[in-house]
Amino acid sequence: MSTPSLLDDSLLERIRSRAADYDHDNAFFTEDLDELVAVGYLRALVPTRLGGLGLSLERVVAEQVRLGSAAPATALAVNMHLVWTGVAKVLLDRGDDSLEFLLREAGAGEIFGFGVSEGGNDLVLFGSRTDAAPQADGGYRFTGTKIFTSLSPAWTRLGTMGLDTTSDDAPRIVYGFIDRDDPDVSWKDDWDTLGMRASQSQTTVLSGAYSRPDRIIRRLEPGPNPDPLIFAIFANFEVLLAAVYTGIGRRALELAVEAAHRRTSMKNDGRSLAQDPDIRWRIADAAIAQDGIGPQLVALARDVDEKADHGAQWFPKLVGLKIRATENARHVVDQAIRVSGGSSYFAGSELGRLYRDVLAGIFHPSDAESAHSTVANAWLGPIA
Structure with a gap:
C-alpha cells in the first residue's frame, strides 16, 4: 500500500x-x-x-x-x-x-532562508564576495549583498556565508545564521522577473549582520572542501531542485495531453489532434523524456538517506541530476507548447507560465559549464 x-x-x-x-x-x-x-x-x-x-x-x-x-x-x-x-x-x-x-x-516553526548566492561569484560555495568580520565574542558580522534570496518576505533565520580575511588562519569561508530582526539586515524590493515570480527571491543586503558564536557552524578553507557540510548542501540543493523541475515537466505533459484531445484539425475532418501522427510523436517524445528522470531522482534521494558510498562520484552524480532534470523539463515544456498551439502564448496560460518558470533552471547552481567540468574531472582527472 x-x-x-x-x-x-x-x-x-x-x-x-x-x-x-x-x-x-x-x-x-x-x-x-x-x-x-x-x-x-x-x-x-x-x-x-x-x-x-x-x-x-x-x-x-x-x-x-x-x-x-x-x-x-x-x-x-x-x-x-x-x-x-x-x-x-x-x-x-x-x-x-x-x-x-x-x-x-x-x-518550533522558524523558517530558514538560503542567503548564499552573490552577483559575479561563480565559485558559489568555494568563495565569497561577502566580508565575514570576526568579533571578540567568537561571533561574526557579515557585510555583503546576497541575491536570489527566496522566501524573502517570510524567513525568520537566514543561513549565509562570507570570507574571513583577518584571522590568523585566514582566509576562511565562514558559515553562520542570522536573525530576521537584526537591524543590519535589509531587503530590496527588486523581484520583478520573467518567471518564478511568487518566490519573491529578493536581494538581501547585510550591513554588518551579526551571527552569534553558537550560530557559526563552519570555518573552511576556500575552494573545494571534503567537509560534510559541503556534501550536505550539494546533495539537498541539487536533489530537491531536480524534484521541482521534474514536477514542472509532469504538469506540462498533462497539459499537452489535454490539449491534444481538445484541439481539432480541419485538415483531418475535425478529428482531435490526438489522432495526428506528428502530435502523437511529440507527446511520446515528451513522455519518454519525463519517464527517464524519475528513477534517477528517487535513487539519488534514497542514496542520501541510506548513506550510500559513491566516493568521488557523488558530486558528478548530483550535478548531473540537476542538469538532466532542468534541461529535461525545458524540453518537455517546449514539446507541450508546440502541441498546445498559440493559446499558450497568452499571458494567462498555465503552460505559458510554466514556459517562463522553467527557464529559471538555467541559473541555479551548478550551471551547465560547472557541472560538465565537475563530471569531466571525475572521469578524466583535472586539466594539467
Whole structure:
C-alpha cells in the first residue's frame, strides 16, 4: 500500500488555483505558505523528537514533485527552507549535531532562508564576495549583498556565508545564521522577473549582520572542501531542485495531453489532434523524456538517506541530476507548447507560465559549464 501524500489533492488544487494570480500580481505566496505550514510541510525533514514529521529525503522529493507540478514558484521557494533542514538531517544522520539547533528551531516553526548566492561569484560555495568580520565574542558580522534570496518576505533565520580575511588562519569561508530582526539586515524590493515570480527571491543586503558564536557552524578553507557540510548542501540543493523541475515537466505533459484531445484539425475532418501522427510523436517524445528522470531522482534521494558510498562520484552524480532534470523539463515544456498551439502564448496560460518558470533552471547552481567540468574531472582527472 502506498503512503498517503502529505499534500492531498484538494490542497494541491487550492495551491494551483492561486498560482496565476501570484504570478500576475508579482505577489508572494502567502496563502500557500500558511496552508503548507498548517500541514507541517516545513517540518517534514525534522526528526519527530525535535518536533518534526521525520520524513526521508526520498519521501519529501516525491512531495516536491507534486508541489512543483501545482505551483513551481511556491515549490522553489519552499525548497530553500527544506534544503537547510535537509542539510541538518544529513549531518545528524552521520553523527554531526552542529546543526541540531536548526532542526529544533524549524520544528518550533522558524523558517530558514538560503542567503548564499552573490552577483559575479561563480565559485558559489568555494568563495565569497561577502566580508565575514570576526568579533571578540567568537561571533561574526557579515557585510555583503546576497541575491536570489527566496522566501524573502517570510524567513525568520537566514543561513549565509562570507570570507574571513583577518584571522590568523585566514582566509576562511565562514558559515553562520542570522536573525530576521537584526537591524543590519535589509531587503530590496527588486523581484520583478520573467518567471518564478511568487518566490519573491529578493536581494538581501547585510550591513554588518551579526551571527552569534553558537550560530557559526563552519570555518573552511576556500575552494573545494571534503567537509560534510559541503556534501550536505550539494546533495539537498541539487536533489530537491531536480524534484521541482521534474514536477514542472509532469504538469506540462498533462497539459499537452489535454490539449491534444481538445484541439481539432480541419485538415483531418475535425478529428482531435490526438489522432495526428506528428502530435502523437511529440507527446511520446515528451513522455519518454519525463519517464527517464524519475528513477534517477528517487535513487539519488534514497542514496542520501541510506548513506550510500559513491566516493568521488557523488558530486558528478548530483550535478548531473540537476542538469538532466532542468534541461529535461525545458524540453518537455517546449514539446507541450508546440502541441498546445498559440493559446499558450497568452499571458494567462498555465503552460505559458510554466514556459517562463522553467527557464529559471538555467541559473541555479551548478550551471551547465560547472557541472560538465565537475563530471569531466571525475572521469578524466583535472586539466594539467
